[in-house]
Amino acid sequence: MVTIKDVAKAANVSxxxxxxxxxxYSDVNEDTRRKVLKVAEELKYTPNMLAKNLKQKVTKSIALIFSNFERANGKDGVLFQIMSGIYAAAVDFKYEVVIYTRSLSEQQNISYWKFCKDHKIAGAVVTGLKTTDPYFQEIVNSDFPCVVLDTDLASEHTGSVSTDNVGAAKVAVEFLISKNHRKIGMINGHEFAVVSRQRLEGYKAALSEQDIDFDPTIVVNSDYSEESAYELADSYLQEHRDVTAIFFASDLMAIGFMNRCREIGVRIPEDISILGFDDIVLSSYTTPKLSTVRQNFHKLAYQACEQVIHILEKEEKGRHIMMPFKIVDRETIKEL
Incomplete structure (x- = not known):
């Protein structure tokens, strides 16, 4: 870990x-200031913000950082549940919550350590990161207390909280197999999400254990988008007529697909069975009601906030916490 002494030595200053x-401070000349800041950024120096905040008597606060925040993300209600879970934990531990959003371009312009430094962030919960985002690797190497949602990072200062995505996907596909489905497709999110890889792993594991060959042609990505799933429905159904059930990596994608099925006269579950993932509020209001995998975003976020506070207060090191899940069988799965 880079220290202030390392920066001083590299910049040849005290x-x-x-x-x-x-x-x-204003009593540092401009040339020296620029040199120090350049060296600090090159070395990715991250000061101990907790000690600094205590010294400066800054109000105890946790930053909730949304990466790649988009309007479409609000439709599933997940962000609200995350915010409410973070807030509930912060209140219980007598912390305040400050919310920030960071786009890809903003991440490219200002490094994670500098953003945290400039905003006097002592600890953060981060959600929405892709593995290709600049902040992803920076967080791994940072000594800012941080907990990331929906990944499996773990180091002294960095923790993570997620549903058991491999296990949940495996159980979901096993549930479809128990209904005598053998040709089961999958509509995944995108390759840059840890959860996408994990859910695909669980999907493959369930097939393997039942001696069902994995067919990569019936697994497609839909970017966790309702619109994208809607648009691919026609071609998918035409090209894979032997598929009797589809496992979706998110409810929004399942809902988009179902909407197109209704328009073109494909009956659910009579013609195709559908199983989603998340159990968002909309899932119980679709026609027919969507069967899905339930994960508790409020509890997940609460655990994340609680963990980052424990890291901040030196009560524990970062670790990966996996949350439980549940299959919710409604009306979109037919037994063959």
Whole structure:
């Protein structure tokens, strides 16, 4: 881990000068200030923000950072559940919550450590990260206390909380197999999400255990988008007429697919069985009501906030916490 002494040595200045520069003191000349900041960024120096905040008597707060925040993300209600879970934990532990959003371009322009430094962030819960996002690798190597949702990171200062995605996908496909389905397709999200890889792994594991050959042609990505799933429905159904059931990596994709099926006269579950993932509120209001895998986003977020506070207060190191899941069988699965 890079220290303030390392920055001072590399910049050929004293530790005091580095400290004053990073804390915005005016008695550092401009050339020196620029040199120190450049060296600090090159070395990815991340100051101990907890100690700094305690020294400066900054109000205890947890940052909730949404990456790739988009309007479409609000339709499933997941972000609200995450916010409510973070807030509930913060209240219980007498912390405040500050919300930030970071687009891909913003991540490329300002590094994670500098963003946290500039905003006096002592600890953060981050959601929405893709593995290709600049902040993903920075968080892995950072000493800012941080917990990331829907991944499996774990280090001294970084933890993660997710549903048991491999296990949930495996049980979901096993449930379809128990209904005598053997040709089971999968509509996944995108390759840059940890959960996508994990749910595909669970899907493959369930098939393997039942001696069903994996057919990569019936597994397609739909970017966790309702619109994308709607658009691919026609071609998917035409090209894979032998598929009797489809496992979707999110309810929104399942709902988009179902909407198109209704328009073209494909009956659910008579013609095709559908199983989603998430159990968003909309799932119980579709026609027919969507069968799905339930994950509790409120509890997941609560655990994330609780963990980052424990890391902040030196009560534990970062770890990966897996949350339970449940199959909710409604009206979209037919037994053959």
């Amino acid at each position: 530790v005091t000068v580095v400290s004053k520069t990073l804390n915005g």
